[in-house]
Amino acid sequence: MSTHALNIKRLHKRFGDTVALDGIDLALRRGQVLALLGPSGCGKTTLLRCIAGLAEVDGGEVHLDGQCVAAPGRHLSPDDRHLGMVFQDYALWPHMSVYQNVAFPLEMQGVKANARRPQVEWALSLVGLGDFAERSPGALSGGQQQRVALARAIVAKPRLLLMDEPLSNLDKGLRENLALEIRNLIEELNLTAVFVTHDQHEAFALADRVAVLQHGRLQQVDAPEALFHTPATPEIADFVDAGTLLDGRLDAEGLALADVYLPLGAACGHRGEVSLLLPRRALRLCAPEEGLLCGRITGRLFQGEHLSLQLTLADGRTLKLHAPHAPERGCQVGIDIDVSALRAWDAEARLIDLMPRADVAASASA
Numbered sequence: 001m002s003t004h005a006l007n008i009k010r011l012h013k014r015f016g017d018t019v020a021l022d023g024i025d026l027a028l029r030r031g032q033v034l035a036l037l038g039p040s041g042c043g044k045t046t047l048l049r050c051i052a053g054l055a056e057v058d059g060g061e062v063h064l065d066g067q068c069v070a071a072p073g074r075h076l077s078p079d080d081r082h083l084g085m086v087f088q089d090y091a092l093w094p095h096m097s098v099y100q101n102v103a104f105p106l107e108m109q110g111v112k113a114n115a116r117r118p119q120v121e122w123a124l125s126l127v128g129l130g131d132f133a134e135r136s137p138g139a140l141s142g143g144q145q146q147r148v149a150l151a152r153a154i155v156a157k158p159r160l161l162l163m164d165e166p167l168s169n170l171d172k173g174l175r176e177n178l179a180l181e182i183r184n185l186i187e188e189l190n191l192t193a194v195f196v197t198h199d200q201h202e203a204f205a206l207a208d209r210v211a212v213l214q215h216g217r218l219q220q221v222d223a224p225e226a227l228f229h230t231p232a233t234p235e236i237a238d239f240v241d242a243g244t245l246l247d248g249r250l251d252a253e254g255l256a257l258a259d260v261y262l263p264l265g266a267a268c269g270h271r272g273e274v275s276l277l278l279p280r281r282a283l284r285l286c287a288p289e290e291g292l293l294c295g296r297i298t299g300r301l302f303q304g305e306h307l308s309l310q311l312t313l314a315d316g317r318t319l320k321l322h323a324p325h326a327p328e329r330g331c332q333v334g335i336d337i338d339v340s341a342l343r344a345w346d347a348e349a350r351l352i353d354l355m356p357r358a359d360v361a362a363s364a365s366a
């Protein structure tokens, strides 16, 4: 048996002149949760629909548990793919009770009424709605309706759970709770799942792996931590809000950034314009006369565990960082930089190895 629950090879999908998917290669092991993340129009929903069988593919293949379910000239219907689906708008049948909604996939599979009952009760109790079976969906809150949709998606023990923006219709507190519940449920049932989102927090909270799509192409597929700490391109860094992106200039010995010059190891090699990522963890507040950079606090948000700060440099560019304490808005502060945590790309978005000089790295992290 294939070790991959899902295997996508060179997938192409067009709508007229629009190339929605442009050669997608993606594999997912059983028990893993994958988030498809990217800006509006990048092809996330189209990819999910090709996996589900709701759209036909123009090129490439989709395999589920080693079985080819989609290729040019081959298209297994959604019902024959044994998937569970959860949609953004819940998509419950309003004229049916919660029980009937959840029982529906079993009914479609021809499971007899008395055999359906224990499975429906099992699925409803898993999502905490054991006492709501006779209600109509219209008499439930948004979060409860999405739990019913989840129960309906898992009741027939699908080989793959697909979710399209499952949390985006819910308010923030509910979103976080339901994300945790879905994650627990997926682990408890050892499900394999793919979900679409445009929200990196949702992707990071739920997924083992995150696939970033742009213009129908996969840009990076990685664990959430790796994506956040080592984004492959400046666009991905920007999209996952990994820190501040600034332009700089490298020469043989260092990096010119804003109005300062950071000496680097001689081995740096590259010269010319670079895009620089300054992760929040690379920046530390200090006294104005002690910092490598100097700036003014122009944004200061209390966020419980830390303050989220925006600093404006003399040339008007801004930096984002977190700090446990900070002076008030308008105050001048110094900013120490841990050069070893910076990430830089050349004009062709190729990653450059910055070699911090030992003395600079030491002073920045002291």
Ligand SMILES: Nc1ncnc2c1ncn2[C@@H]1O[C@H](COP(=O)(O)OP(=O)(O)OP(=O)(O)O)[C@@H](O)[C@H]1O
Pocket: 015, 018, 019, 020, 038, 039, 040, 041, 042, 043, 044, 045, 046, 047, 198
């Ligand atoms: N039925 C369709 N007919 C024509 N073009 C389509 C159709 N469905 C999608 N597209 C186009 O394909 C591209 C990818 O769309 P898709 O809906 O997959 O993006 P998305 O990343 O899910 O976007 P969003 O986050 O806004 O839902 C877009 O350019 C879109 O306009």
